Amino acid sequence: MSLRLSTVILPYRRWNEGGRSTWTRAEQLGFHTAYTYDHLSWRTFRDGPWFGAVPTLTAAAGVTETLRLGTLVTSPNFRHPVTLAKELISLDDISGGRITLGVGAGGTGFDATALLNSGQEPWSPRERADRFAEFVPLLDRLLTEDAVTQEGRFYSANEARNIPGCVQRPRLPFAVAATGPRGLKLAARYGQAWVTTGDPKLYETGTPEQSVEALRGQLGKLSEVCAAAGRDVAELDKVLLTGFTPDRSRPLRSVDAFVDFAGRHRELGFTEIVIHWPIPDSDFAADEKVFEKIAMEGLAQLG
Template sequence: MAGVRHGIVILPQEDWPAAARRWRTADELGFDHAWTYDHLSWRSLADQRWHATIPTLTAAATVTGRIGLGLFVASPNFRHPVPFAKELATLDDISGGRLVVGVGSGGTGFDAYVLGQRELTPRQRHERFIEFVEALDVLLRFEPPGSGGISFAGDWFTAHNARMVGTPSRQPRMPLVIAGNGPKTIRYAATYGDGWVTTGGDETDREQWWAGVAAVARRFDDEYAASGRRNEVARVVSIDTESLYSLSSVGAYEDAVSRAESLGFTDVVAHWPRQDGPYAGDEAVLEDVAAMLGRSA
């Protein structure tokens, strides 16, 4: 497990400073990256407290000093690339260049319709997603000096002389990690992304779930080989589902990480234990896992 990078998702439910303790602890325990969901609400937790993503990560940046910080994952369901890129660039500056942006096409739940949007076909959602990512790619590199801004006109997003102003914290920009399990998205991630992330399928049986993850991992490997790329592309897997929780025990975590590593994943992401409901568990297991990895302070 030494070769795999370990991440943790901290759902944006706790008020500050209780949430601050979790982000600081994730940093102190030695996790490589910490993430939060980029939703306006989420599934069975829709009636519970749920804070905004960018302010949460900004606050997290001020109480941590080493750990990577990520969105798991942003989508065009309720975001326009111009103001979003401005927020991301500011957050990356505040964090000292520690931001990682997960991006996906967006689900078909609450986030897809809360602003009165029409229902989109899978093809439309994919086309909108590609346009969203391509716009972010340009905007996050910042406009060339003397250009007068960044302009583009697509089927989904338009910008007229958008100004980013400044220099990216990293060249050419912060990483964009492409999320998805479909063949088109996997091909796009393998060809253009700085990384690829999968959350697996909806199977409740562990063996069936891992079989599904193995299938999409093989597809990614094939697409990456066909792309002709030689640079490293992170392969990230969320090792939790609502019914299968990797931090239920140290043994369960070891098993999940071992399976992920055998499939070629470079990064694993688990979820901070909650008191009940999805990802219910004990924080002591999280601490034991960190100690086992030799990462705790």
């Protein structure tokens, strides 16, 4: 089974102070896709510079030619399907059809509360799931139909026009991040790819072996949901966003460590591994020379 290698470039640098050069370097290194987080800010970066995903990807589209670009992931936390669809159609056009939308239900934290009124309670896990279940199908319609009218509990569209649609037909691909039953059903129905970060319960105290077994279980559930939906699970790419498993830092310590990590996860059935571009003094700190060597040689050594 072939394996692709992609990267995540967090939007914390000014475009003319390292932002632009990072995206062009990603293309030079041969990454399949360069993603960015679609957040208003994120965890330890909250009190520092952080730029918007769509403008960043638009700028990246203008300085690259073959590199696929995408979000990992966009969520309903501060997005509405109607306005998002318009931005995605524009971005897909500017990039010449190189956009993948990573999409998930969203979580807790800064993004989840930034738009709330004073005293308003954050969305519960059930409400996030309910919103996601409405968000994805409406976005699918908006990206494939010229005009959409739909009234929902959370999201509505009133004669929303989306001409000429995406460059990629019938629309740009969705990479659906999900591990629960409702999210997996959305991946089976609407996804061209499925995304996971592993089991968050194992992040602090789990072992690499436990993580592999947890991922095996997630893949098994995805297969079951696809079968129930009448879809071949082989049609979906399986994407592992690294950095959140118990051995989160090990894959970037050396080429050999990466090859071992990638090989074990390829055997599970993953078709794409995503590694974070190194950021000094952060959770994603790594030796940039080793990182570049992995990008250029890792998959070749994997065989």
